[in-house]
Amino acid sequence: MKIRVLGAYGGHGAEGPGQRPAAFLVDDRILVDAGSVTSALGHSEQLPIEHALLSHAHLDHVVGLAFLAESLSFETRLRPVTVASVEPVVSAVRTGIFNNVIWPDFAQIPAESPVLDYRNLVEDTEQQVGHLSVTPVAVTHSVPAVGFVAHDGNTGFVYSGDTGPTTALWQAMRRFNGIRAVILECAFPNRLGHIAKLSCHMTPALIERELEKMPPDIPVWIFHVKPSFYEETAAELARIPGGRVSVIEQDKTYSL
Secondary structure, three states: OEEEEEEOEOOOOOOOOOOOEOEEEEOOOEEEEEOOOOOOOOHHHHOOOOEEEOOOOOHHHHHHHHHHHHHHOOOOOOOOEEEEEOHHHHHHHHHHOOOOOOOOOOOOOOOOOOOEEEEEOOOOOOEEEOOEEEEEEEOOOOOOOEEEEEEOOOOEEEEEOOOOOOOHHHHHHOOOOOEEEEEEEOOOOHHHHHHHHHHOOOOHHHHHHHHOOOOOOOOEEEEOEOHHHHHHHHHHHHOOOOOOEEEOOOOOEEEO
């Protein structure tokens, strides 16, 4: 399994030079969040995308889907890109963005072969999304949000977009063999822990506590660090004992 990091940053400033919002591409076909797509991929690399798994509907996790839909609307495709998540997330994207006000409804465009389709996933249930088995699990955030346990039959990973301290996702990952990585957000340095608590985000200190809930020895790859706090947050993450935690590199492809 290959995971390509299209965007690794979060929140305000994430669209600065070389700092793209959160998005990952699994085996060239499945997006996990879509904060940046067309800004990271050439047009030919966009064509194989078949699914977009969305953790929640905040703009820095979905806005790239709008531009991807427009880009693909000029192509003849055998299948649409399926936007998949739990119902509140799918509904927010469908009615809040692709509503013919903010952006065209690409589930209707072009009429003969629409670019987008929508699929509601069932929480806490393993379902097939493309070549991956995916289990959405609710996490703690200011809007409805899920993490995913994703597996291709041999190896897998756990992903959480925006979240504060959580438990159910780490419990769910224990049901699966072959999990090789946890991809987890960290938005704020420790000194802004009060803001992290209010907005339901992570700090390095909170992540250190989350490690105690996870199975041991699985690497934890951090993304969604806000650019204005990057150096401070990265330094605090580097001081977490055990060597499991590292900041993910944008534009790098990881193999599981």
